[in-house]
Structures are given as structure tokens and as C-alpha cells.
Amino acid sequence: MLPGVGVFGTGSTARVLVPLLKAEGFEVHALWGRSEEEAGCLAKELGIPFHTSRSDDVLLHQDVDLVCIYIPPSMTRQIAVKALGIGKNVVCEKAATAVDSFKMVTAARYYPQLLSIMGNTLRFLPAFVAMRQLLVEGYVGEMQVCDVRVYGPSLLDQSYGWTCEELMGGGGLHTVGSAIIDLLSYLTGARAQRVHGLLRTFVQQNGLIRGIRRVTSDDFCFFQMLMGGTGSRSGGVCCTVTLNFNMPGSFVHEVMVVGSTGRLVARGTELYGQRNGSNGEELLLGDSGWVGPELKEMPLPHLRGLSSMVKALRESFQAHEERRSWAQGPVAMAPTFEDGLYVQTVVEAVKRSSCSGEWECVEIMSEEPDPNHNLCEALQRNKN
Amino acid sequence: MLPGVGVFGTGSTARVLVPLLKAEGFEVHALWGRSEEEAGCLAKELGIPFHTSRSDDVLLHQDVDLVCIYIPPSMTRQIAVKALGIGKNVVCEKAATAVDSFKMVTAARYYPQLLSIMGNTLRFLPAFVAMRQLLVEGYVGEMQVCDVRVYGPSLLDQSYGWTCEELMGGGGLHTVGSAIIDLLSYLTGARAQRVHGLLRTFVQQNGLIRGIRRVTSDDFCFFQMLMGGTGSRSGGVCCTVTLNFNMPGSFVHEVMVVGSTGRLVARGTELYGQRNGSNGEELLLGDSGWVGPELKEMPLPHLRGLSSMVKALRESFQAHEERRSWAQGPVAMAPTFEDGLYVQTVVEAVKRSSCSGEWECVEIMSEEPDPNHNLCEALQRNKN
Numbered sequence: 001m002l003p004g005v006g007v008f009g010t011g012s013t014a015r016v017l018v019p020l021l022k023a024e025g026f027e028v029h030a031l032w033g034r035s036e037e038e039a040g041c042l043a044k045e046l047g048i049p050f051h052t053s054r055s056d057d058v059l060l061h062q063d064v065d066l067v068c069i070y071i072p073p074s075m076t077r078q079i080a081v082k083a084l085g086i087g088k089n090v091v092c093e094k095a096a097t098a099v100d101s102f103k104m105v106t107a108a109r110y111y112p113q114l115l116s117i118m119g120n121t122l123r124f125l126p127a128f129v130a131m132r133q134l135l136v137e138g139y140v141g142e143m144q145v146c147d148v149r150v151y152g153p154s155l156l157d158q159s160y161g162w163t164c165e166e167l168m169g170g171g172g173l174h175t176v177g178s179a180i181i182d183l184l185s186y187l188t189g190a191r192a193q194r195v196h197g198l199l200r201t202f203v204q205q206n207g208l209i210r211g212i213r214r215v216t217s218d219d220f221c222f223f224q225m226l227m228g229g230t231g232s233r234s235g236g237v238c239c240t241v242t243l244n245f246n247m248p249g250s251f252v253h254e255v256m257v258v259g260s261t262g263r264l265v266a267r268g269t270e271l272y273g274q275r276n277g278s279n280g281e282e283l284l285l286g287d288s289g290w291v292g293p294e295l296k297e298m299p300l301p302h303l304r305g306l307s308s309m310v311k312a313l314r315e316s317f318q319a320h321e322e323r324r325s326w327a328q329g330p331v332a333m334a335p336t337f338e339d340g341l342y343v344q345t346v347v348e349a350v351k352r353s354s355c356s357g358e359w360e361c362v363e364i365m366s367e368e369p370d371p372n373h374n375l376c377e378a379l380q381r382n383k384n
Numbered sequence: 385m386l387p388g389v390g391v392f393g394t395g396s397t398a399r400v401l402v403p404l405l406k407a408e409g410f411e412v413h414a415l416w417g418r419s420e421e422e423a424g425c426l427a428k429e430l431g432i433p434f435h436t437s438r439s440d441d442v443l444l445h446q447d448v449d450l451v452c453i454y455i456p457p458s459m460t461r462q463i464a465v466k467a468l469g470i471g472k473n474v475v476c477e478k479a480a481t482a483v484d485s486f487k488m489v490t491a492a493r494y495y496p497q498l499l500s501i502m503g504n505t506l507r508f509l510p511a512f513v514a515m516r517q518l519l520v521e522g523y524v525g526e527m528q529v530c531d532v533r534v535y536g537p538s539l540l541d542q543s544y545g546w547t548c549e550e551l552m553g554g555g556g557l558h559t560v561g562s563a564i565i566d567l568l569s570y571l572t573g574a575r576a577q578r579v580h581g582l583l584r585t586f587v588q589q590n591g592l593i594r595g596i597r598r599v600t601s602d603d604f605c606f607f608q609m610l611m612g613g614t615g616s617r618s619g620g621v622c623c624t625v626t627l628n629f630n631m632p633g634s635f636v637h638e639v640m641v642v643g644s645t646g647r648l649v650a651r652g653t654e655l656y657g658q659r660n661g662s663n664g665e666e667l668l669l670g671d672s673g674w675v676g677p678e679l680k681e682m683p684l685p686h687l688r689g690l691s692s693m694v695k696a697l698r699e700s701f702q703a704h705e706e707r708r709s710w711a712q713g714p715v716a717m718a719p720t721f722e723d724g725l726y727v728q729t730v731v732e733a734v735k736r737s738s739c740s741g742e743w744e745c746v747e748i749m750s751e752e753p754d755p756n757h758n759l760c761e762a763l764q765r766n767k768n
Contacts, residue, residue: 144586144630145604149531196580196741198608200622202528202644220529222608222624224582238584240606242624246528246642248660258630260586276632357580359741 001323002314003065003089006030006058008079010042012298013070013093013119013306018046020307021068024314029063034071055079059086065324066313069093070119072162073169076100080116081107089115089324091313094178094340096169098348101341102365108337115316115326117334120343121305122183124312124333127271128305130285131257131264132187139273140259143188146239148180151252152299154219155245158208164215166351171217172243173199174347179302180255181225181343182335184239187257190227191342192239194359197223197350202246219245223350226359253301269304309334341365385707386698387449387473390414390442392463394426396682397454397477397503397690402430404691405452408698413447418455439463443470449708450697453477454503456546457553460484464500465491473499473708475697478562478724480553482732485725486749492721499700499710501718504727505689506567508696508717511655512689514669515641515648516571523657524643527572530623532564535636536683539629540599543592548599550735555601556627557583558731563686564639565609565727566719568623571641574611575726576623578743581607581734586630603629607734610743637685653688693718725749 005026007014010033018028030050033039043051050061058064059082067083069076069092077100080092084107095101108116122128135143155163155175162168163175185191199218209215225239256265262275264284271285298306312330319327335343342364349360389410391398394417402412414434417423427435434445442448443466451467453460453476461484464476468491479485492500506512519527539547539559546552547559569575583602593599609623640649646659648668655669682690696714703711719727726748733744 144584145628147533147626147628196582198580198622200528220622222622224606238582238604238606240626242531244529244531244642246644247647249658249662249664258628260630263631274633278633280633357743 003323004029004063005066006064007068008032009070010038020310030058030061032058084111093119098344101344105337118340120179120182124308125305127266141261143237143259145258147256148241149254151244151247153248166216172245173221181346192225192362193228194226195349196359197353199354387707388413388447389450390448391452392416393454394422404694414442414445416442468495477503482728485728489721502724504563504566508692509689511650525645527621527643529642531640532625533638535628535631537632550600556629557605565730576609576746577612578610579733580743581737583738
């Protein structure tokens with residue numbers, strides 16, 4: 001039986017998500033927005049019976065068993081951890097920092113019976129599902145290089161907000177790079193050991209953001225990841241990722257994996273391949289045409305990925321009678337909160353590298369840093 | 385009046401160059417090859433009256449006024465410097481090291497009345513001539529990012545040789561990267577100040593190179609250049625270059641410049657552009673079809689560039705009565721030996737960066753390093 005859903009967020013993702021949930025048979029009972037007006041407006045538009053600007057009203061709502069959190073990164077941790085504590089299943093977007101991600105991991109570990117997955121949606125895109133399968137089957141032989149390019153228009157909101165602020169989780173690396181970092185670990189079956197990166201904010205002001213305000217989040221980001229891993233399939237793979245959001249009027253989303261005997265390329269939502277020795281590329285998975293909602297703000301790979309994830313959620317919950325129970329199978333490939341922590345750790349290492357100019361190691365947090373650490377040290381020093 | 389030409393080399397470039405020279409009205413009088421057989425064979429094939437394996441026989445040949453040097457990098461410096469010393473005009477490929485390049489610069493400075501240009505041919509490709517013109521005219525606004533990708537099949541020769549050896553000037557960075565480094569300084573009007581790079585040799589052995597022999601030259605190279613420069617047109621441009629020669633059956637040659645108000649992309653030999661606010665790309669310069677010789681080993685942009693360079697050489701020499709005199713104008717955009725030294729310096733900085741993992745400064749040699757430097761230091765230390 002499908003669980004009742006509560007949605008956090010009134011942005012473009014939430015706006016797309018609700019119709020997708022409804023199309024799969026989920027009932028969306030409650031919507032949270034930062035202001036009553038925003039929430040009320042979107043709830044009316046999408047036909048959601050209840051709206052609020054108080055998070056507890058959604059979390060404690062008796063018909064809500066699954067909480068979908070698509071809000072600014074800096075607010076995600078608080079809602080996600082609380083939702084799990086109240087016993088709700090959680091699908092959520094990335095948090096703003098590794099510390100926040102670590103707190104989410106701790107909560108998810110504490111409630112293993114609850115569903116807790118990251119809403120990074122590229123893993124569910126059929127092109128990437130097929131790509132991973134072909135990589136496992138050895139289509140490209142030994143993997144050597146992954147090369148990813150995402151080009152598009154500015155990611156900034158119309159008005160000044162978190163998308164402009166690096167520390168609030170804005171910028172191409174955090175917003176789009178996160179999904180790519182997750183995807184590459186899914187495709188290669190390995191994780192980044194060392195990273196090197198370069199971030200730039202070419203457009204610091206525009207017609208809407210001016211005066212004393214400046215954009216601090218990156219609109220160009222380039223990074224490399226050296227993947228580790230025990231299997232011969234993945235050890236030593238070099239990943240290069242170029243993100244450029246100063247290209248209005250275009251959208252390029254290309255993920256290429258080159259190996260010893262061939263290569264696979266996903267362009268947008270289509271998958272192409274070429275084996276060494278063959279004369280040209282073959283289309284391995286076409287796009288049969290998208291019939292769902294379309295959004296200028298959300299590129300098709302993300303939109304389709306989101307749609308496939310919602311389908312997987314439906315299958316997962318449908319498998320059980322009890323509306324809060326779910327089956328592992330259909331969502332087994334979804335990124336966990338642990339994956340979310342890994343991604344956030346890589347993002348922060350790339351940012352460090354951009355400052356230091358050096359290769360930075362990716363070291364996953366294993367315990368929460370003590371917020372009083374510096375204070376304690378100072379006291380300690382005084383005592384001696 | 386056109387000068388008589390002597391050609392050094394029996395490789396793929398020499399094989400293409402001779403027909404191009406003849407087509408423009410040059411007479412090719414002499415051909416040098418490493419062995420009498422190689423030289424004799426190609427001379428017969430191309431209808432060149434004289435061939436030899438002794439370099440002086442070409443350099444001192446009385447009908448040769450222009451020497452074209454397309455031989456392995458480690459031998460280039462010696463021939464080029466000697467040719468200038470004998471009073472011949474020189475077009476040549478890159479040398480193997482910055483020290484060699486510096487010696488060539490010294491010779492070129494000593495004989496300013498002689499023509500001395502690098503045979504890096506991408507500058508002459510009409511698509512790049514048009515691209516530079518549009519950049520100067522402000523098509524893209526303030527330049528931000530250059531993104532270059534060259535993908536293709538292996539650069540290794542059929543048998544073991546200099547192409548396999550990093551120290552001999554083999555590898556993607558040295559062979560193809562050089563031309564890209566030169567092109568980017570031509571397009572941006574700036575030079576790299578700091579570089580970061582990563583080189584890999586994924587295929588160390590193959591069916592022909594085995595046993596104790598290993599390939600040491602790179603088949604994958606990725607580097608970034610931060611450009612300096614005084615003009616606002618070029619300061620702070622980030623260049624990213626990806627070279628991958630593990631992709632048999634494909635050839636991608638894409639050079640993109642993104643700026644504040646638009647972008648330009650050269651794909652192969654065609655130029656496309658898109659201004660911010662417009663709906664799609666416009667074709668700015670098509671390819672009217674290539675009617676010259678075709679070669680598997682030489683991609684079309686290089687082939688066409690070479691052809692345009694030969695045309696420019698013809699115009700340059702035609703302007704004067706005396707067959708050794710030439711006009712600056714038609715070859716003004718050609719890379720000088722000074723440009724060659726700059727390119728070689730960047731190549732070596734990228735290699736250093738790949739070892740150190742750090743950003744490396746590009747510092748152009750201003751005096752020849754003393755080969756006895758270490759010895760002198762040791763003596764000095766002993767004395768004290």
C-alpha cells in the first residue's frame with residue numbers, strides 16, 4: 001500500500017515532483033513552504049489539501065508516512081533528521097556541509113527500518129542504468145577515463161538567495177557536481193581518493209544582483225578525481241568533470257567512459273557506444289520521448305531521473321501491505337545517506353583544492369567534529 | 385620568385401607536405417631520410433630528383449633555399465640551427481626539449497633576415513583565423529574559458545620508436561598538445577602563467593611493443609592553463625585541454641571559447657557561434673570540402689592548416705624577385721621559434737605538474753643553462 005506523502009519545498013523540483021508522485025498513485029497530503037503565501041499558492045496550484053510554513057505540521061501529520069525534502073541545502077539536515085526521529089521515511093536533497101551530512105548518516109543508521117535515500121536522481125535514469133550494466137559486462141574493457149561535461153545557463157535564482165552563496169550550498173559544483181560525483185561512483189563502482197579542482201565565479205553581479213551584493217558561488221568548475229577501489233574494473237580510473245553555467249541558450253549533458261576495448265557515451269538521456277575496431281557509434285538506448293511535465297529550470301536527464309525514482313519508490317512501497325513498509329529491491333540502487341556524505345566530502349575536497357592548488361585527499365568523516373574543540377584546546381593550553 | 389625546397393623527413397607529414405608544396409608551385413629538389421632506402425623510396429614515389437641520408441647534402445644543396453624539417457623532435461634542433469647558419473630559410477616542427485628550443489631561438493635571433501617559423505599548423509586553419517578575428521571583434525565579450533578536446537586513435541608508430549618514448553618527444557601532450565598550446569595563445573592573445581596537468585600511459589604494451597619494451601609516452605593527458613596578459617581581453621582566462629588517444633575509430637577536435645556574451649566553437653574544420661540570448665548555434669564558417677590528399681594518420685584540421693601554411697609561404701616568397709627573399713605579411717601569424725620555446729616550456733611545466741601534483745609556473749628560459757653547472761657547484765663546494 002502506498003504511503004501518504006508530505007513535501008517540503010516550493011521550488012522547481014517540488015513543483016515537478018508532486019505531479020510525478022500523483023501519477024504513480026501517491027497521495028500528497030501536505031506541503032511545506034518558507035512562507036504561508038508560498039506554500040498556499042503552490043498547494044492550490046497542485047491541489048494539495050494542506051499547507052503550512054511550520055515544519056512540525058507536516059512531520060507530525062498523521063497521513064504522512066513519506067517525507068520528500070527539496071529545500072535549500074542549509075535547511076535539509078534539520079528536517080531530515082527530525083523526520084527520521086518521528087518515524088517517517090525520507091527522500092531528500094543534499095545538505096550544505098559534510099558535518100550536516102554526517103548527522104544525517106547517524107540518524108539513518110539509528111533507524112535502519114526507515115527508508116532514507118538521497119534525491120540525487122541521475123542513478124535512476126535508464127541511460128545510466130544501462131551504462132552501468134554494460135560497464136559491468138565489460139563493454140569498454142578496463143575502464144580508463146570518465147569525462148563529463150555539463151554546460152548550461154546560469155543556476156542563479158531570479159532574486160538574491162542561497163543559490164548565490166557558496167557557503168549556503170549554491171554554485172555549480174554543489175548543485176550539479178554533486179549529482180555527477182554520485183553518478184561516477186555508481187558507474188565505476190569506486191570512490192574518489194584524491195581530487196583536484198578549480199572554481200570560478202565569472203559573473204559576480206548581474207541586473208538583479210548588484211550594489212554591495214556579490215555572487216560567491218561558482219559558475220565554472222572543473223575538477224578531476226582519481227578513483228580508488230579494489231577491483232581491477234575501477235582502480236586508477238581518472239575522472240574529469242567540466243561544469244560551465246555561463247552558457248545561456250544551451251544545455252549539454254555528456255558522460256563518457258573510455259576503456260581499453262571501447263567506450264560508452266550518454267548524451268542527454270540517450271546512450272551510445274563504440275567498441276574498438278568498429279567503424280562508428282551505435283545507439284544503445286534511445287529516448288522514446290518525454291510526456292511528463294517540462295521545466296526550463298530542470299534539464300531532461302534530471303527530470304527523467306526523478307520520474308524513474310518515483311516509479312521505483314512506488315514499486316518499493318507497493319510490495320508491502322503496511323503503508324510504512326517498503327521493499328529494498330526497487331530502491332537498492334538509490335544513493336544512501338552514506339553516499340550523500342561521500343559526495344559532500346568530495347565537494348568540500350574540491351573546494352579545498354581550488355584554494356590550495358593541490359591535490360586533496362578525500363577522507364570520509366568517521367566521527368562528528370567537536371564544536372567545542374578549539375575552546376577545549378585553549379582551556380587545555382591555559383591549564384599547562 | 386619561389387625558392388627551391390629541401391625536405392627533411394619521410395613520415396606522414398613529409399608525405400603530405402611535398403604534394404602541397406608542388407601544388408603551390410614550389411620545386412622540391414632534395415629529400416633527406418634516416419636511411420638511403422627510406423629516402424630513395426619516398427623520393428621515387430613523390431618524384432624528387434635528389435635524396436640522401438646525409439643532412440649536409442640537403443643543407444648545402446645549391447638549389448635549396450627553403451628547408452622544411454619534419455623529423456623526430458630529438459633531431460630537429462641540430463638541423464634547424466645548422467640550416468640557418470648556412471643561410472637557408474627554415475620551417476620546422478617542434479624540438480624535443482626547452483633547451484633545444486632555446487638554441488633554435490638564439491639562432492633565429494642571429495639571422496633575423498632568414499625566415500624561421502614553426503610548422504605548428506593550426507593557426508593557419510581558416511576556422512581559427514576567423515575565430516581569432518571574431519574574438520578580437522568581441523563576439524564572445526570578455527573571454528572566460530577555453531575548452532579543448534582532442535580524441536583519436538593511438539599516436540604510436542607501427543614499430544617501437546620515438547613516438548613511444550616520453551623523453552624523445554613522443555606522446556599526446558608533446559605531439560598534439562603543443563599545437564593546442566600554441567593555438568590557445570594565438571586565440572586568446574595571452575600566455576599561460578601557471579599550469580596543472582595529469583598524464584597517463586594506459587596502454588604500455590601492445591601486439592607490437594612487448595617483452596622488455598614499454599611505452600613511456602602519454603596516451604591520455606589533461607591539463608589546465610591559467611592565462612596571464614595585460615589586456616582585459618585575455619587576463620584570467622582558464623583553459624582546459626583533454627587529449628585522449630585511446631579512442632580508435634573516432635576523431636574529435638573541438639575548441640570552444642566561452643565569454644561573457646557568447647561563445648565560439650570550432651568542431652573539426654568548421655566554426656560555430658552562439659551569442660547569449662539567441663536560440664541556437666549559427667554556422668559561421670563551413671567546410672567546402674577537402675580536395676587535397678587524405679591521410680589516416682593526419683587529422684583534417686592539421687592537414688588543412690598545413691595546406692594554408694604552404695599557401696601563405698607561397699605568397700610570402702612570391703612578393704619578392706630574389707628567390708631567398710620573403711615578405712613578412714603573409715606569414716606574420718605563423719608561430720616563431722620564440723613561440724616554439726614558449727610551447728615547449730608549457731609542455732615541460734605540465735609534465736612537472738603531473739609529477740609534483742602541483743600548479744607549476746611557466747618561466748621562459750632567458751639564458752642557456754650551463755651544462756657544467758652541477759660540476760661547477762661541486763668544485764665550488766670542495767674549495768670552501
